[in-house]
Amino acid sequence: MSAQPAQVAAPAGVIGALSVLDRFLPVWIIAAMGAGLLLGRWVPGLDAALEAVRVGEISLPIALGLLLMMYPVLAKVRYDRLGSVTGDRRLLLASLLLNWVLGPALMFALAWSFLPDLPEYRTGLIIVGLARCIAMVLIWNDLACGDREAAAVLVALNSIFQVIAFGALGWFYLQVLPGWLGLPQAALDVSAFDIAFYVLVFLGIPLLAGYASRKLGERAKGRAWYEQRFLPRISPIALYGLLFTIVILFALQGHTITSQPADVARIALPLLAYFALMWSGGFLTGRAIGLPYDKTTTLAFTAAGNNFELAIAVAVGVFGVTSGQALAGVVGPLIEVPVLVALVYVSLAGRRLFTAEEPARG
Numbered sequence: 001m002s003a004q005p006a007q008v009a010a011p012a013g014v015i016g017a018l019s020v021l022d023r024f025l026p027v028w029i030i031a032a033m034g035a036g037l038l039l040g041r042w043v044p045g046l047d048a049a050l051e052a053v054r055v056g057e058i059s060l061p062i063a064l065g066l067l068l069m070m071y072p073v074l075a076k077v078r079y080d081r082l083g084s085v086t087g088d089r090r091l092l093l094a095s096l097l098l099n100w101v102l103g104p105a106l107m108f109a110l111a112w113s114f115l116p117d118l119p120e121y122r123t124g125l126i127i128v129g130l131a132r133c134i135a136m137v138l139i140w141n142d143l144a145c146g147d148r149e150a151a152a153v154l155v156a157l158n159s160i161f162q163v164i165a166f167g168a169l170g171w172f173y174l175q176v177l178p179g180w181l182g183l184p185q186a187a188l189d190v191s192a193f194d195i196a197f198y199v200l201v202f203l204g205i206p207l208l209a210g211y212a213s214r215k216l217g218e219r220a221k222g223r224a225w226y227e228q229r230f231l232p233r234i235s236p237i238a239l240y241g242l243l244f245t246i247v248i249l250f251a252l253q254g255h256t257i258t259s260q261p262a263d264v265a266r267i268a269l270p271l272l273a274y275f276a277l278m279w280s281g282g283f284l285t286g287r288a289i290g291l292p293y294d295k296t297t298t299l300a301f302t303a304a305g306n307n308f309e310l311a312i313a314v315a316v317g318v319f320g321v322t323s324g325q326a327l328a329g330v331v332g333p334l335i336e337v338p339v340l341v342a343l344v345y346v347s348l349a350g351r352r353l354f355t356a357e358e359p360a361r362g
Contacts, residue, residue, distance in 0.1 A: 040254020
C-alpha cells in the first residue's frame with residue numbers, strides 16, 4: 001500500500017537537509033573524474049609513478065582512498081544490531097540469489113550480446129560481474145538512507161562468498177558454459193588466497209577500525225557523544241576518500257581511456273544495462289518480499305555494486321596492465337560511479353512507495 005505524500009518525508013526534504021558536500025556530490029564526482037583523466041593524460045609519467053607504489057597487484061594509493069572512504073561508514077554501524085539483520089532470511093536469501101546467481105549470469109549474457117567480436121573486453125566484463133560489492137557500495141547505501149547494519153552484513157557475506165566462489169564461477173563462466181554453448185573459451189588462473197588477501201585489505205582493515213572506534217568510543221564517552229560529536233567530525237572523510245580514489249583511479253588509466261574512446265563506449269553499453277537492471281531488480285525484489293525502504297535500498301545497491309578494485313587487480317595480475325581485460329575493469333567504475341550516484345536520487349524518490357510505519361532513516 002502506498003503512503004500519502006504527507007506520511008513520508010519528501011525526497012526534496014531529504015536532499016535539502018544534506019550538507020553542501022553531500023548535496024553537490026555529483027558535481028564533485030564529475031570534477032574528480034575529469035581531474036583524474038586530465039592528470040593521467042597531461043602529466044608525464046604520473047601513471048607509471050602511481051603504478052609503482054603497490055604491494056603485489058594492489059595499488060597503495062587506491063587502497064588508501066578506499067580505507068579512508070569505508071572507515072567512517074563502518075564506524076557508524078551499530079554492531080549490537082547485526083543479529084536482527086542475520087535473522088532476516090528474506091533479505092539474506094534475496095541478496096545471495098541476486099549477487100551470486102543473477103549478477104554473474106546477467107553480465108555473461110550482456111558481455112556476449114554487446115561484445116561478441118571483442119574477447120578481451122568480454123572477458124574483462126565477466127570478471128567485473130563476478131566481483132561482488134564489498135567497498136564503495138557502503139557510500140551509496142549511506143547516501144540513499146539505506147540500512148547500515150544490513151549493508152555491513154551483506155558486504156561481509158559477499159566477501160565470504162567471494163573467497164569461496166570467485167575462482168569456481170570464473171571457471172564456469174569463462175570455460176564450462178561457453179563450451180556448452182559452443183562459444184570460445186578463456187582461462188582465469190587466480191587463487192583463493194589472492195582473493196582472500198584482497199578482501200582482507202579492502203574490507204577487513206576498515207571493518208576492524210570501525211568496530212574498534214565504536215566500541216572504544218562508546219566505552220570512553222558514551223553513545224550520545226560518539227554519535228552526536230565524533231561521527232559528524234569523521235563523516236566527511238568518507239566522501240574525501242571517495243573523491244581521492246576516483247582521481248587516482250582515473251589518473252592511472254587516463255591516457256588509455258582518452259585514447260580509445262570507441263572501445264570505452266563499446267564497454268560502457270553493457271555496463272549501463274547491467275547496473276540499471278541489477279539495481280531495479282534488487283529494488284523491486286525488496287518491495288515484492290515486503291522489506292522496508294532502508295533494507296530494500298540496501299538490497300538494491302549491494303546487488304548493483306561491484307568490487308571494481310578486485311576486478312582490476314585480477315585482470316591486471318592474470319592478463320597484464322595493458323590488456324583489454326584490464327581496460328574493461330577500469331571502465332567499470334567510470335560507468336558505475338555516475339550511474340549509482342544517479343540511482344541514489346532515484347532511491348530517495350522511491351521512498352514514497354513505502355508506508356510511514358516502515359523505517360526511513362534521515
